Amino acid sequence: MVEVHQHVLSVAPGAAKFFSSNQIQILHLYVNMGPQHVITVEPTDIDGSDLKNKLETTEYPFPPLTICFKFRVQNPTLSFTKSKLFTLITLSSHFFLFRKKGKHTHLTPMAARKPGLIALFDVDGTLTAPRKGTTPKMLEFMRELRKVITVGVVGGSDLIKISEQLGNSVIDDYDYVFSENGLVAHKDGKLTGTESLKSFLGDEKLKELINFTLHYIADLDIPIKRGTFIEFRSGMINVSPIGRNCSQEERDEFEKYDKVHNIRPKMVSVLREKFAHFNLTFSIGGQISFDVFPQGWDKTYCLRYLDEFQEIHFFGDKTYKGGNDHEIYESERTVGHTVTSPDDTMEQCKALFLS
Numbered sequence: 001m002v003e004v005h006q007h008v009l010s011v012a013p014g015a016a017k018f019f020s021s022n023q024i025q026i027l028h029l030y031v032n033m034g035p036q037h038v039i040t041v042e043p044t045d046i047d048g049s050d051l052k053n054k055l056e057t058t059e060y061p062f063p064p065l066t067i068c069f070k071f072r073v074q075n076p077t078l079s080f081t082k083s084k085l086f087t088l089i090t091l092s093s094h095f096f097l098f099r100k101k102g103k104h105t106h107l108t109p110m111a112a113r114k115p116g117l118i119a120l121f122d123v124d125g126t127l128t129a130p131r132k133g134t135t136p137k138m139l140e141f142m143r144e145l146r147k148v149i150t151v152g153v154v155g156g157s158d159l160i161k162i163s164e165q166l167g168n169s170v171i172d173d174y175d176y177v178f179s180e181n182g183l184v185a186h187k188d189g190k191l192t193g194t195e196s197l198k199s200f201l202g203d204e205k206l207k208e209l210i211n212f213t214l215h216y217i218a219d220l221d222i223p224i225k226r227g228t229f230i231e232f233r234s235g236m237i238n239v240s241p242i243g244r245n246c247s248q249e250e251r252d253e254f255e256k257y258d259k260v261h262n263i264r265p266k267m268v269s270v271l272r273e274k275f276a277h278f279n280l281t282f283s284i285g286g287q288i289s290f291d292v293f294p295q296g297w298d299k300t301y302c303l304r305y306l307d308e309f310q311e312i313h314f315f316g317d318k319t320y321k322g323g324n325d326h327e328i329y330e331s332e333r334t335v336g337h338t339v340t341s342p343d344d345t346m347e348q349c350k351a352l353f354l355s
Helices: 021-030 051-057 136-146 159-166 197-201 203-218 248-261 263-274 299-305 326-330 342-354
Strands: 002-011 038-045 065-074 086-091 094-099 104-109 117-121 150-154 176-179 184-187 190-194 230-232 237-239 280-285 289-294 311-316 334-338
Touching: 117 176, 117 342, 136 150, 136 342, 150 299, 159 176, 176 299, 184 299, 197 203, 197 289, 203 230, 203 237, 203 263, 248 263, 263 280, 263 289, 299 326, 311 326, 311 342, 326 334
Parallel strands: 002 104, 117 150, 117 311, 150 176, 311 334
Antiparallel strands: 002 065, 038 065, 086 094, 176 184, 184 190, 230 237, 237 289, 280 289
């Protein structure tokens, strides 16, 4: 049994210059669905003309290019039509993201980016309103920014919560995604590193810390309490005096109450003194909680994955001392930018990178 599928690839103006008749052969090598299938790939122009000849004769400036691929699949037992065709194509050390979306794919020429430069973004208050989802406007802005520079996200939350805010395709929408301050790292959609708080502290110390924290919250007199006061993550624990199960309205009210009564700063001060010998950092973030992790495991941790970049810009809203953006904002390796909202983030990026 043989199935034939046609896939159309649109290449932006200027990107065609990175193709050649020899490089087209590389496309053949990467389109590989495994030994269960025998696949023949026939790249032609959309009108059926010889693509190789067109690539060899086209002169600069290069026009927009459209490539039509025909996939002849033998023994399609794994349902080729439903699989996600997601291929990273290397062409003369230039990278292009080749991702199937319906009938057409758009190729983003990564080679057009400024080399050695990356912009890293906090999530809450920077790319989104606190604990809210991203907007279509921000998504489109980041797509445009990614054409010019490398972009990454570094958040204190785990990947599930970051995905709830930035979308399930977040690890594909950004070049780097650092969850839990970079203790869980993704690059180009692939997991590249993890750290474990449990391995660092051990069960006995971890239990001592959690027990004391829960007793403190139990004795805490605040207007309301909900559930999930401690959330255990891979590289940290997140502590919320009100409980993470509270509603958005209750979050907003607690944030106002906390600014007046300093519930979180006082609690952090007690824990920092009690567990000084554990060498932990207590970092206030978001509206209702703070993170606890080993010293050095703050957002600067993600920088160890970015040695190839000479210019690292960081954008965050909690850059003050004690805020969870402070350490990376102050780092000698970064150019720090304080933002007040997602709109402010876009305006600052426009002035810096898109003017």
